[in-house]
Amino acid sequence: MEKFLYTPNTGNYNLLMAYPAPESFAMASLGYLWLYREADMRDGINAIRAYTDNIPSIRSINAIAFSMSFDFDFIGVFNILEKLDIPFYSNSRDESHPLIFAGGPVITTNPRPYEKFFDFMIAGDGENTFTRVLDILKSNNKKHALELLADVDGIYIPQKSVKKYTAKLDNVIYTPILSDKSYFKDTFIIEIARGCMNRCAFCTASYINLPFRYYEYEKIIDAIELGLNYTNKIALLGAQISAHPQFENIMEYIEQKIDSGINIELGISSLRTDSVTPKMVQILVKGGQKHSTIAIEAASERLRKFINKNLKEEQILNAVKIARENGLKGLKIYSMIGIPNETDDDIQEFLNLAKKIKAENKGFSIEFSFSTFVPKPQTPFQWAKREESKTLEKKQKFLEKELAKIGVKSKFSSIKWDYWQTILSRGDENLAEFLTAVYKNGENIGAYKKALKETKPDIFKAINGFELQEALPWDIVENYPPKNLLINEYKRLLSRI
Ligand code: SF4
Numbered sequence: 482m483e484k485f486l487y488t489p490n491t492g493n494y495n496l497l498m499a500y501p502a503p504e505s506f507a508m509a510s511l512g513y514l515w516l517y518r519e520a521d522m523r524d525g526i527n528a529i530r531a532y533t534d535n536i537p538s539i540r541s542i543n544a545i546a547f548s549m550s551f552d553f554d555f556i557g558v559f560n561i562l563e564k565l566d567i568p569f570y571s572n573s574r575d576e577s578h579p580l581i582f583a584g585g586p587v588i589t590t591n592p593r594p595y596e597k598f599f600d601f602m603i604a605g606d607g608e609n610t611f612t613r614v615l616d617i618l619k620s621n622n623k624k625h626a627l628e629l630l631a632d633v634d635g636i637y638i639p640q641k642s643v644k645k646y647t648a649k650l651d652n653v654i655y656t657p658i659l660s661d662k663s664y665f666k667d668t669f670i671i672e673i674a675r676g677c678m679n680r681c682a683f684c685t686a687s688y689i690n691l692p693f694r695y696y697e698y699e700k701i702i703d704a705i706e707l708g709l710n711y712t713n714k715i716a717l718l719g720a721q722i723s724a725h726p727q728f729e730n731i732m733e734y735i736e737q738k739i740d741s742g743i744n745i746e747l748g749i750s751s752l753r754t755d756s757v758t759p760k761m762v763q764i765l766v767k768g769g770q771k772h773s774t775i776a777i778e779a780a781s782e783r784l785r786k787f788i789n790k791n792l793k794e795e796q797i798l799n800a801v802k803i804a805r806e807n808g809l810k811g812l813k814i815y816s817m818i819g820i821p822n823e824t825d826d827d828i829q830e831f832l833n834l835a836k837k838i839k840a841e842n843k844g845f846s847i848e849f850s851f852s853t854f855v856p857k858p859q860t861p862f863q864w865a866k867r868e869e870s871k872t873l874e875k876k877q878k879f880l881e882k883e884l885a886k887i888g889v890k891s892k893f894s895s896i897k898w899d900y901w902q903t904i905l906s907r908g909d910e911n912l913a914e915f916l917t918a919v920y921k922n923g924e925n926i927g928a929y930k931k932a933l934k935e936t937k938p939d940i941f942k943a944i945n946g947f948e949l950q951e952a953l954p955w956d957i958v959e960n961y962p963p964k965n966l967l968i969n970e971y972k973r974l975l976s977r978i
Pocket of ligand 1: 677684778
């Protein structure tokens with residue numbers, strides 16, 4: 482069942498809002514749902530949701546908007562286009578086909594691999610750009626709409642450069658449709674801040690969302706009140722929510738509600754390791770949370786300093802202690818392996834840290850969760866080499882075995898998938914044929930290998946890295962900070978090693 486927190490409008494312009502994954506993920510995606518709300522409330526627009534597992538039948542579609550949050554989302558895009566019998570390549574489509582466009586973090590970071598498939602793309606924060614797009618689309622034919630869109634900030638028409646659009650945060654974004662089919666069933670998610678001022682050198686959540694911004698306290702409280710009229714599940718969202726200047730007040734407001742007898746299930750995706758407080762954990766526990774996550778990102782203090790995480794071992798130990806003493810049952814500790822300049826000594830540091838945590842927190846559940854470093858565009862590490870899979874596998878096996886010996890659980894991302902993600906992240910327009918071949922070959926790891934043999938894209942640089950002075954495929958996105966500042970930051974970090 483769905484509960485709408487707004488009043489829909491309608492119109493003659495049929496806009497398919499397509500999410501390239503199943504409905505459960507779409508209904509948990511705040512960005513997608515908020516933009517759907519914008520379209521659904523707009524006079525003249527008939528907004529229709531579509532997912533890979535549910536595409537409503539509709540006689541004529543004027544435009545299709547895709548939301549791309551993950552590098553592998555192109556599979557879902559092709560899947561939906563195929564089911565609608567629409568050619569993948571924009572140059573194979575004509576006036577009779579809908580306008581097809583995309584936005585989301587994947588596009589903001591690097592739209593180049595997808596430019597042969599979309600008529601235009603949205604780079605940066607979607608909310609304001611999207612409403613301008615809607616106004617142009619609903620009152621112009623396809624050709625004229627594209628001409629007008631070329632002058633809109635944040636619109637990337639393939640081969641032209643684009644200035645990323647950065648929104649001023651005003652009205653709080655929250656889940657506008659509560660759904661029992663959502664991955665986070667009936668959960669009212671509220672964005673309280675966007676981006677992160679920490680600027681860890683690998684982190685797109687920080688770098689594509691600079692500067693760090695947050696919503697006014699009063700507006701967040703109003704949103705919480707609105708949500709509580711419909712559900713008792715509240716989740717606070719943001720890459721660095723505890724950096725909101727009134728984060729403690731927000732948490733205390735929720736605590737008072739719980740203390741007054743209102744049953745609230747509170748969700749926060751992760752705790753900030755260097756600012757976990759007993760009070761924060763106590764409120765989370767009151768809100769029904771039993772486990773949480775802290776991210777340490779790298780094996781040793783030396784490496785954390787290099788990546789700009791600047792987290793000391795005693796801060797990690799302290800965060801675990803506070804979590805245990807204040808009622809959580811366990812913590813997941815997230816980190817990466819394969820960061821540039823990582824040595825065997827750094828890997829050994831994981832074990833030393835795990836032993837200390839284990840010794841100091843008897844009976845407390847700890848799980849280490851690892852992924853491998855994927856260099857991402859728009860960050861200071863966009864030039865870095867991806868470590869070879871063979872050495873990553875050795876590190877992974879070593880950690881798995883040694884952590885098990887001391888009774889610490891561990892989980893690892895797939896090295897193979899992280900490898901392909903690196904290629905997708907740092908690719909250019911020449912990946913197009915490869916992407917369609919992957920889709921046709923069946924989407925599994927074997928399909929990627931087969932597609933590579935068949936289409937032979939040049940992936941050397943995507944894997945081995947780029948020179949500082951050379952042009953990068955995603956230079957067409959004018960980001961903040963600009964490339965010269967990223968170069969300076971990369972050099973500054975290298976000088977720390
Ligand atoms: S990794 Fe976490 S702390 Fe670092 S910049 Fe990204 S969001 Fe912020």
